Amino acid sequence: xxxxxxxxxxxxxxxxxEQESAHxxxxxxxxxxxxxxxxxxxxxxxxxRIMNDSPKGVEAQIIASHxxxxxxxxxLTAACCPTKNNxxxxxxxxxxxxxxxxxxxxxxxxxxxxxxxxTDRVRRIALSAVKQSxxxxxxxxxxxxxxxxxxxxxxxxxxxxxxxxxxxxNAEGQVVPRVHISEALSRSDNRRVVxxxxxxxxxxxxxxxxxxxxxxxxxxxxTSRLRTETAGMLAVASVYLSKF
Amino acid sequence: xxxxxxxxxxxxxxxxxEQESAHxxxxxxxxxxxxxxxxxxxxxxxxxRIMNDSPKGVEAQIIASHxxxxxxxxxLTAACCPTKNNxxxxxxxxxxxxxxxxxxxxxxxxxxxxxxxxTDRVRRIALSAVKQSxxxxxxxxxxxxxxxxxxxxxxxxxxxxxxxxxxxxNAEGQVVPRVHISEALSRSDNRRVVxxxxxxxxxxxxxxxxxxxxxxxxxxxxTSRLRTETAGMLAVASVYLSKF
Numbered sequence: 306x307x308x309x310x311x312x313x314x315x316x317x318x319x320x321x322x323e324q325e326s327a328h329x330x331x332x333x334x335x336x337x338x339x340x341x342x343x344x345x346x347x348x349x350x351x352x353x354r355i356m357n358d359s360p361k362g363v364e365a366q367i368i369a370s371h372x373x374x375x376x377x378x379x380x381l382t383a384a385c386c387p388t389k390n391n392x393x394x395x396x397x398x399x400x401x402x403x404x405x406x407x408x409x410x411x412x413x414x415x416x417x418x419x420x421x422x423x424t425d426r427v428r429r430i431a432l433s434a435v436k437q438s439x440x441x442x443x444x445x446x447x448x449x450x451x452x453x454x455x456x457x458x459x460x461x462x463x464x465x466x467x468x469x470x471x472x473x474x475n476a477e478g479q480v481v482p483r484v485h486i487s488e489a490l491s492r493s494d495n496r497r498v499v500x501x502x503x504x505x506x507x508x509x510x511x512x513x514x515x516x517x518x519x520x521x522x523x524x525x526x527x528t529s530r531l532r533t534e535t536a537g538m539l540a541v542a543s544v545y546l547s548k549f
Numbered sequence: 550x551x552x553x554x555x556x557x558x559x560x561x562x563x564x565x566x567e568q569e570s571a572h573x574x575x576x577x578x579x580x581x582x583x584x585x586x587x588x589x590x591x592x593x594x595x596x597x598r599i600m601n602d603s604p605k606g607v608e609a610q611i612i613a614s615h616x617x618x619x620x621x622x623x624x625l626t627a628a629c630c631p632t633k634n635n636x637x638x639x640x641x642x643x644x645x646x647x648x649x650x651x652x653x654x655x656x657x658x659x660x661x662x663x664x665x666x667x668t669d670r671v672r673r674i675a676l677s678a679v680k681q682s683x684x685x686x687x688x689x690x691x692x693x694x695x696x697x698x699x700x701x702x703x704x705x706x707x708x709x710x711x712x713x714x715x716x717x718x719n720a721e722g723q724v725v726p727r728v729h730i731s732e733a734l735s736r737s738d739n740r741r742v743v744x745x746x747x748x749x750x751x752x753x754x755x756x757x758x759x760x761x762x763x764x765x766x767x768x769x770x771x772t773s774r775l776r777t778e779t780a781g782m783l784a785v786a787s788v789y790l791s792k793f
Contacts, residue, residue, distance in 0.1 A: 377773065396640075403779050404771070439774045487790045527648070527793050529621065530683045535647050542786045546731045549771050 307333060308350070308436040310443075311343040314364070319343050319353055321363040330360040341365060344441040346432070350374035375440030377405030379496040379548040382463070384410040384455060385537035386504035387419040395430050397534040398446075402434040404545040408445040412455050416506035422449040452512050455501075456519045463497035464490075465521035468536055473513035473523045481517055486524040486540065490547040498548070500540040505533055551577060552594070552680040554687075555587040558608070563587050563597055565607040574604040585609060588685040590676070594618035619684035621649030623740040623792040626707070628654040628699060629781035630748035631663040639674050641778040642690075646678040648789040652689040656699050660750035666693040696756050699745075700763045707741035708734075709765035712780055717757035717767045725761055730768040730784065734791040742792070744784040749777055 309329055311321040321329060321343070329335045337358045343351045343365065349372045353365035383406050388394045398409060409431075411422045428446045435443050466489055467473075472480050490498070501508070501516060508516070517523060526539050553573055555565040565573060565587070573579045581602045587595045587609065593616045597609035627650050632638045642653060653675075655666045672690045679687050710733055711717075716724050734742070745752070745760060752760070761767060770783050 375774070377771075400779060400782075403775055404773055404783070438776075485790075485793055487793070527621075527789055529648055529789070530619070531647055532682075535644060538644075538782075539648070539786055539790070542783055543790055545771055545773070546729075546783070546787055546790065549729055549731070 306342065306439065308439065309341055309343045310346055310432055310436065311365075313345060317367045318356070319351055319365050319367060321365075323361055326363040327360045329363050330358050335363075340368070344374070344436070346435070346441070346443040348373055348376065348442040350441040371441070373441075375438070376442065377545070379405070379498060379544055380407050380463075381405065381541065381544050382408040382410060382499040383502070383537060383541055384412045384499060385502040385540075386414050386417050386533065387411045387422050387449070388533045389418050389505060391423070393532065393534040395427065397537045398427055398430055399434045400538050401541045402431060402440070402444060403438045404541050405440075406444050406541055408447065410447040410455060411449045412452050412501065413449050414452050414504045414512055415509045417504040418506075419504070420449070424448055452508070453515065456515055460499060460520045461497070462495070463499045464493045464495040465499045465501070465516070465519070466524045466540070467501040467508065467513060467516040467521040468524050468526050468540060469503065469513050470507050470525075473510060473517060475517045476514050481523055483523040483525045486526050486543045487547060489522050489524045490543055496548055498544050500544070502533065502537045502540050550586065550683065552683065553585055553587045554590055554676055554680065555609075557589055561611045562600070563595055563609050563611060565609075567605055570607040571604045573607050574602050579607075584612070588618070588680070590679070590685070590687040592617055592620065592686040594685040615685070617685075619682070620686065621789070623649070623742060623788055624651050624707075625649065625785065625788050626652040626654060626743040627746070627781060627785055628656045628743060629746040629784075630658050630661050630777065631655045631666050631693070632777045633662050633749060635667070637776065637778040639671065641781045642671055642674055643678045644782050645785040646675060646684070646688060647682045648785050649684075650688050650785055652691065654691040654699060655693045656696050656745065657693050658696050658748045658756055659753045661748040662750075663748070664693070668692055696752070697759065700759055704743060704764045705741070706739070707743045708737045708739040709743045709745070709760070709763070710768045710784070711745040711752065711757060711760040711765040712768050712770050712784060713747065713757050714751050714769075717754060717761060719761045720758050725767055727767040727769040730770050730787045731791060733766050733768045734787055740792055742788050744788070746777065746781045746784050
């Protein structure tokens, strides 16, 4: 099943941008009259019939719409520091989308070695992962943000979890023992979750204690030594596997 | 922390094979007298002092041994069909080892498109993943085996789970409803687990019913449409996240 990404137009029509149109007409050789499946990137999939098969701009009539197509029963913000190696972050984004994620935030921690982040490239990868995994909503990919600015944004009514590799302290200097991420998730029936995963050198003690002050629960993701992108992927997997 | 792979010799000594020796001496410039960490691949890590720094064959004296170093509190056999794209399977092997897996079996299902499997290459990748993730036991990587031969091997006392994308039937033609993999794992305190994950076209109904007859519980891995290697990785993640 091939999915296209397009925009809603007046008169019950959808249009495909140029690249999608070229792929639809030149590569997949679709012609007027063919049925195609177009997502709006916001959570709806439209079954459409092609009216204009121009490789510059396909136009298609909506036949049926499927709201919430490929959705998941939780709302997850994965705030993961970029990895030194870009490819590994892109892999994390692909896997997170395959499972189900709503927002990806490249948080820059004080120990982050990578501070430059190609948001456009990651957004392109996200769109392709969304289509490949038959979903209709493209997760938000934020611009990079410092840890303090991200925390200042607040948790709202979400369950906040911060993964750290050591026992962190609160602002008063008391140890706040970590719980296993699966336990933290099973203790709460909140379906809005924010997970924070640090860079290769982890979050600093100051960052961890700022997160605790902001309402985050410190968690561990098991005892294995995990790469940053594996930790991020497992944080998403924990939510995917527990909030079904 | 750099880990080497070597063999135990008489007299409390360890030796490194040629490739490891060259890496140790030529690349990392270790010399006689240096302390190095050598795993035996069978579950023990040895702290050693280099006695002979030949790039053809390093010899080192054992100072201390750490049994069960980097081990995990379960025994998992991941019997996953090879993916069409080799790289994706290799990625699965790397991530499974990072979390913790004991045996990887490339099962060939009746719908498997890939029936050729480079076991030696996957074993090399496994060794490198073991060293990178600070573990001391290299999981067994089996030669490819047909689904029927694998099932004939029996489950022993392990909990057997088979991931399928549809509701399978038993040999009598009755539907055996799938349970979510996290539920199946939480219902059992068995720490020996075998998970079966099919190829791109899934296991056939006949294979699923043969697995049920062999004692496997049919499970689903959530509602997302997952790639084969993501399903395999999530099966391992489910065990890693629940049997801690």
